[in-house]
Structure formats: structure tokens, C-alpha cells
Amino acid sequence: MSLFTFSHVTFRYPTQTERPALDDLSLTIPEGEKIVVLGRNGSGKSTFLLHLNGLLRPKHGQILFRGEPLDYSRRGLKRLRQQVALVFQNPDDQLFSASVFQDISFGPLNLGLSEEEAWARVREAAAICNIEHLLERPTHALSGGEKARVALAGVLAMRPDVLALDELMASLDPWGRAKIRDILDGYHARNKTVLLISHDLGLVKHWSTWVIVIHQGKAVFSGRVEDLLDDQGIMDETGLLAIWREAMQDCL
Amino acid sequence: MHLIDRYAYSNALRHVDPLIKGGLALWIIVLCLGLNEPLVGLFAVVWMGILAVGLANIPLRTFGGLLLTEGAFLLLATIAVILSISMTQPSMDGGWTIHLGPIWLATSRVSLYQGANLILRALGAAAAMNFLALTTPMVDVIALLRRLHMPGVIIDLMTLMYRFIFVLLESLERMVRAQDSRLGFNAPPMRRLQNAAWIATHLFIEAFLRSRNLQQALASRGYDGGDLRVLPASYEFDVRLLVLGALALTNLLFIWWLI
Numbered sequence: 001m002s003l004f005t006f007s008h009v010t011f012r013y014p015t016q017t018e019r020p021a022l023d024d025l026s027l028t029i030p031e032g033e034k035i036v037v038l039g040r041n042g043s044g045k046s047t048f049l050l051h052l053n054g055l056l057r058p059k060h061g062q063i064l065f066r067g068e069p070l071d072y073s074r075r076g077l078k079r080l081r082q083q084v085a086l087v088f089q090n091p092d093d094q095l096f097s098a099s100v101f102q103d104i105s106f107g108p109l110n111l112g113l114s115e116e117e118a119w120a121r122v123r124e125a126a127a128i129c130n131i132e133h134l135l136e137r138p139t140h141a142l143s144g145g146e147k148a149r150v151a152l153a154g155v156l157a158m159r160p161d162v163l164a165l166d167e168l169m170a171s172l173d174p175w176g177r178a179k180i181r182d183i184l185d186g187y188h189a190r191n192k193t194v195l196l197i198s199h200d201l202g203l204v205k206h207w208s209t210w211v212i213v214i215h216q217g218k219a220v221f222s223g224r225v226e227d228l229l230d231d232q233g234i235m236d237e238t239g240l241l242a243i244w245r246e247a248m249q250d251c252l
Numbered sequence: 253m254h255l256i257d258r259y260a261y262s263n264a265l266r267h268v269d270p271l272i273k274g275g276l277a278l279w280i281i282v283l284c285l286g287l288n289e290p291l292v293g294l295f296a297v298v299w300m301g302i303l304a305v306g307l308a309n310i311p312l313r314t315f316g317g318l319l320l321t322e323g324a325f326l327l328l329a330t331i332a333v334i335l336s337i338s339m340t341q342p343s344m345d346g347g348w349t350i351h352l353g354p355i356w357l358a359t360s361r362v363s364l365y366q367g368a369n370l371i372l373r374a375l376g377a378a379a380a381m382n383f384l385a386l387t388t389p390m391v392d393v394i395a396l397l398r399r400l401h402m403p404g405v406i407i408d409l410m411t412l413m414y415r416f417i418f419v420l421l422e423s424l425e426r427m428v429r430a431q432d433s434r435l436g437f438n439a440p441p442m443r444r445l446q447n448a449a450w451i452a453t454h455l456f457i458e459a460f461l462r463s464r465n466l467q468q469a470l471a472s473r474g475y476d477g478g479d480l481r482v483l484p485a486s487y488e489f490d491v492r493l494l495v496l497g498a499l500a501l502t503n504l505l506f507i508w509w510l511i
């Protein structure tokens with residue numbers, strides 16, 4: 001069974017007059033893959049991500065999660081968000097608490113865990129993300145890479161099945177990225193699905209097992225990397241071909 | 253803001269229960285305001301200095317500098333009490349008058365005493381506030397208010413506002429730098445004003461967008477209304493501070509009783 005199935009999903013922001021942000025988008029996402037979402041600026045990637053755990057609700061079309069339509073009731077959303085965690089592009093949007101351990105404890109406490117259990121989750125997530133030494137720090141006194149790892153720990157503490165990241169690595173240096181990638185790999189190894197928006201073609205080639213390409217609000221591709229490379233039509237239409245060639249030339 | 257915050261997180265009393273620090277500061281303030289005696293204010297300043305520098309390891313320069321700044325403002329505010337200004341020669345006994353052109357400045361022993369009384373007591377209260385601010389991060393103050401059963405809404409507002417101060421300070425810094433590097437502050441005055449207005453507008457928009465993103469991020473981690481729950485911090489019990497604090501309070505009361 002596939003993890004997510006989007007069928008003809010359309011979403012338009014209230015202020016949007018031209019083409020909607022998601023325009024009749026259909027795709028399926030398999031479970032347990034390392035997925036990279038590609039697409040140009042403004043193509044609708046972030047909007048797509050916000051649909052995964054019900055933060056945005058499609059105007060038309062339907063989203064299935066493990067075969068069931070998304071339940072937008074309060075309880076349904078709570079269950080969904082426990083399973084599908086989002087990390088936002090800018091960690092500052094996510095970190096609201098004044099100190100690191102408190103911020104990480106927010107999700108677990110929302111799940112209804114006791115304080116002891118929440119502490120255990122905080123420690124576990126901190127260990128995974130290598131930020132044990134930062135737990136007592138104020139959130140505003142962290143570097144960009146540290147903030148990113150704290151934001152990641154904040155959702156890992158909820159032990160989600162699906163981890164979706166919106167360009168979290170964009171502002172990190174290669175070492176910072178490698179660290180995050182290790183964390184994601186570790187997480188994926190426990191049979192979890194990791195999905196991330198990225199403009200890093202290296203990541204697509206050497207890391208991902210599945211690629212989604214979004215173009216002008218439509219999903220033009222969802223499949224294995226090799227198949228994408230073979231599909232000259234899509235590569236051409238989305239402008240990926242030219243960039244890809246350039247990137248691969250750089251590698252030579 | 254950054255300076256105070258830095259000490260709040262790194263001082264030697266960082267992990268002491270904020271109830272002790274907050275309670276002590278509150279009592280000092282109450283005594284300074286309640287007891288009408290300038291020496292109480294003076295001793296409060298000295299005691300707070302001893303505790304901040306001696307126990308919390310705050311540099312004397314920082315503590316003193318902060319207090320001097322506040323003192324300067326207090327001095328400005330009390331000038332009206334100390335000096336009386338008039339266009340005619342004031343008639344008073346036991347005072348001093350200076351005569352600057354058509355203006356007469358006058359003061360007396362009584363008004364000098366009143367001025368000193370005001371300044372010293374206010375400074376004592378300020379020193380207590382500084383002690384709290386320099387030794388206790390805002391998080392702990394907020395957590396303390398929570399323990400004292402302050403309503404959750406207020407607590408959450410304080411948490412978010414505190415967090416947003418830094419987020420917006422960062423944005424402000426970025427915008428100012430962006431303008432500065434394009435000579436935005438070397439422009440003609442009118443233009444400079446426009447640039448400043450631009451920053452203000454965009455800071456406002458940014459705050460709005462940020463709050464929307466934050467709302468989404470909170471919802472994404474399972475928040476569906478009610479209090480923003482996070483783990484409470486754990487604190488130590490510091491006997492030294494407790495004893496010295498009690499000593500300071502008794503000392504202030506004793507001075508008042510003595511005079």
C-alpha cells in the first residue's frame with residue numbers, strides 16, 4: 001500500500017488570482033523510501049508539503065494516507081500529525097520556546113505523554129541529533145546549523161513514521177548538511193519514510209531512492225531516479241535537463 | 253538585551269531556584285519603596301552589588317554600568333524635585349540660589365534631601381531588578397510566574413513575545429545592514445527618514461508572516477489550542493543566597509529602625 005495518494009488536489013491561497021499553488025496534482029508516494037522533491041521556486045513544493053499533515057486542506061481533490069482519506073477532525077489531525085512530522089525551511093519559524101530542551105518537549109507533551117516520558121523523548125531525540133550539549137541553551141543563542149538540528153529533534157521526539165523537511169539544509173555548510181543527512185539516514189534505517197525538498201542534485205543522485213518533480217503546481221514525475229533521468233521529455237519541460245547536465249559536468 | 257541575557261544564562265546563580273532570586277528581589281523592592289529612608293536604598297544597592305558580583309560572578313563593571321545608566325535617568329527625573337526654577341528671585345530661608353540671566357535656580361536642604369531620598373530608594377529598587385535580570389533568564393522568570401499560577405494565556409504571551417524580540421532583532425539587524433551597505437544611512441535626511449520608515453513597515457510585515465509560520469509549526473507538532481506546554485526546568489536550592497538574602501533584608505529593616 002502506498003503511503004500517500006494525492007488525486008487531483010487543487011489548492012489556491014486566498015490572495016492568489018493566477019494559477020493555483022497546487023493545480024490538479026496527482027501522485028503516489030511509497031512507504032519507506034528516501035524521497036527528494038524537486039521543482040523550481042514557486043512551483044508549489046512547500047504548499048504540497050503543508051498538505052501532508054493537514055496544515056492546508058485541498059479545495060478540490062482527495063488525499064489518502066495509507067489508503068484512508070485524511071481525517072480533518074481535531075482528533076484525526078492529532079493522530080496524523082503524530083505520524084507525519086514537518087520541519088520547516090526556517091528553524092526560527094519553528095523554535096518558539098526560550099530554551100532548547102523545552103522546545104523539544106513541546107511535541108511529546110502535546111501527545112499526552114507524562115513529564116518523565118517527555119524527558120526520555122527529549123534525551124532520545126537529542127542523542128540522535130547530537131545536541132545533548134545544547135539542551136540547556138537558549139534557542140536564540142544557537143548557530144544556524146544548531147537551530148536546524150534542534151528543530152529536527154523537536155519533531156523526532158514525536159517518533160513520527162514520516163519525516164518531511166522543507167529545504168532545511170539550504171543554509172547549512174557541507175559539514176552541517178552531512179550531519180543532517182546522517183541523522184536522516186539513521187532514521188530511515190528504522191523503516192521510516194524521509195521526504196525532503198531540496199535543490200541539491202547531488203542529493204538526488206547519491207542519496208535519494210525516490211524523486212518527485214513538481215512543476216507549476218502539478219506533479220510531473222514521481223518515481224525512481226533512473227526513470228527520471230531516462231525521461232527526456234519531463235527533464236526538458238521542467239528545465240531539469242539543462243541543470244542536470246551542468247551539475248554532472250561539474251562532477252567530471 | 254543581549255548583554256543582560258548573556259549573563260542571565262552564564263552567571264553562577266543560573267540554576268538557583270528563581271523563587272529565591274525573585275523573592276529576594278521583590279522584598280528588596282518592597283522595602284526600598286515602603287521604608288522612607290535614603291540609607292535603605294543605599295544599602296540595598298550595596299547588598300545587591302555584593303550578591304551579584306560575589307555570588308553570581310557578574311563583573312562589577314557590568315553591574316555598576318547598568319546602575320549608572322539608570323542613575324542618570326533617575327537624576328534627570330528628580331531634577332524637578334531638587335531645583336525650583338523661577339523668573340523672579342525666590343524668597344526662601346536656608347537655601348541656595350543661582351542666578352542665570354533672567355532665570356533663578358533655587359534649592360534647599362529639604363529638597364536636596366528629598367531628591368537624594370528619591371534617587372537612592374529608586375536606585376535600590378533598580379539594583380534589585382538588575383540582580384534578578386542578570387541572574388535569572390526570562391525563561392525562568394516566566395516559569396516562576398507559571399508556578400505562581402499566573403494564567404496560562406499570559407505566560408504563553410510572555411514566552412512568545414520574548415522569543416520574538418530576538419527573532420525580530422535579528423531581522424532588524426539584517427535590514428539595517430542591508431540598507432547600510434547600500435549607503436541607506438548616508439543619504440540626505442528626507443531619504444534617510446524614508447529608509448527608516450521602510451524598515452519599520454517591513455519589520456511589521458515580517459512579524460506578521462513569522463507569526464503565521466509559527467502558528468503552522470505549532471499545529472504541526474500537535475498543538476490544538478490551550479496552553480503551550482513544555483517541560484519545567486529543575487533548579488537548585490542555594491543556602492548561601494538564602495542566608496545572605498535574609499541578612500540583607502534584616503539589615504535594611506535594622507537601618508530603618510535605627511534612624
Ligand SMILES: Nc1ncnc2c1ncn2[C@@H]1O[C@H](COP(=O)(O)OP(=O)(O)OP(=O)(O)O)[C@@H](O)[C@H]1O
Binds near residue numbers: 013014015039
Ligand atoms: N501565503 C501565501 N499566500 C499567497 N500565495 C502564496 C503563499 N505562499 C505561496 N504562495 C504562492 O503559491 C505558489 C507556490 O508556492 P510554494 O511556496 O509552494 O513554492 P515552492 O515550490 O515552495 O517555492 P520555493 O522553492 O521558492 O520555496 C507560488 O506562486 C507562491 O507565490
Ligand SMILES: [Mg+2]
Binds near residue numbers: 045046047166
Ligand atoms: Mg518553498
